[in-house]
Amino acid sequence: MTPRILTALPVYNEEKHLLDVLPEVRQYSQDVLVVDDGSTDRTPQLLMEMEGIAVIRHEKNQGYGGGLRTAFQYAVQNGYDVLVTIDCDGQHQPRLIPAMAAEVFADKSQPWDIISGSRYLEIFDDNSIPPADRRRVNVEITKLLRDCLGLELTDSFCGFKAYRVDALPLFEVTELGYAMPLQFWVQAVRHQMRIKEFPVPLVYLDEKRSFGGALDDATERMRYYREVLRREMEAQNVPCGSDRTDEQAG
Template identity: 60%
Template sequence: MSLRVLTALPVFNEERHVVDVIAEVKKYSDEILVVDDGSSDGTAELLKTIPGIHIVRHEQNQGYGAGLRTAFTYALAGQYDVLVTIDCDGQHQPALIPEMAAAVYDCPDHPADIISGSRYLKVFPGASEPPIERRRINLQITEWLNHQFSLNLTDAFCGFKAYRVDCLARLRITELGYAMPLQLWVQAAAQKMKIVEFPVPLIYLEEERSFGGSLDIAAKRLAYYQEVLDREMSSLQLAQTKKCESTPASGHRPLACCPN
């Protein structure tokens, strides 16, 4: 099966990495989209010198989630089969792009909706040690998602993913910051999307890389993540309540409407 695969990189002030990373991605992906989220360094100028890539620029910085949302919209409009997302900080291995994209349709029974990279599913030789606070927060959020939705995730935050593009139309992304993946997990789980984890190496090149502002403080970052999860769960519960109220009395109510 020949797949139309788009590889998207959300970038913000990545002049140190963007040329080298895109050069490596080009070896493994025919079509590349770079979403420049309002970079204020030399990223935009460097991107103009790279031939054969698609570029969408946000004039103002909106956030990591905004970059991914733009990539989703672009992939849907272009009617691609698979969208692969990869970060531009050099911490992912582009050589895995073809295998990850193919995994979407290699699943038994029916295709996967999301192939999600996991840095903790398998230990690769020479793997980095994650910063302690980042690992602790990842564990806490991943365990919460698993408990709430009976998922079997090992890594809730890896940006290296492959999506079956058709399923992206079912997502309503409104969280534009770093917690966007958490909103995505809640929606994907609620819609019973097929999620498969894919082992990727754990590589940290810049352990002190900034999240920006107060999010560099672990406790505030965790509070932000929890706020987004709480908000998304409230929206989900409200939607389920409305669905229950609109169900005819003589009909069978969906299981999701029956509180435990």
């Protein structure tokens, strides 16, 4: 049986990109969900004019993690087999959606729970040079996840992912901001999920894109990420590094 695939895009004030990105996404995914996270620009109006796209709107902005949480819930409630998440800022390539989704069930004997896009797994001809502070934060957090959780990742923050939907109810998303991926990775380890990276191009179209307020400062952003990681490891009773048992290490 062919898996049912949903592609979801969490968006917030993306009027600049919607008309370019969504038609291309629809070329590669039959079912598309947009989670409009309280946009205050023309995003809601543009979405109303588009056909063939499911839209859920948060009346108030919840944050990046809030948008993903809604996408997770929708995929589970509507009986999909695979959920692909992709950003709407033009930095991900929709043509890769089918290949990434297919990778979830590529191993017939034991499917993957998470196929995680990595912008650093391979070098593509059209790769961008990432802003220095963003690359540094990603490298430091990725090393923390490797050293503490044993995750063999090269990119801890890529939003381009495919999930086995049956695994999604195991996640309890309470971190609604940009640190949601750290909560996500801790819980993935806690539930001994099967994780595989998938190479995607490294594209930065808006190097000055804001994280909001104090988080635009890389030092503050790093402090925030570390705090969420520490708090989630305590909540999930996931110890760090050599303190983990063989069973906890998977």
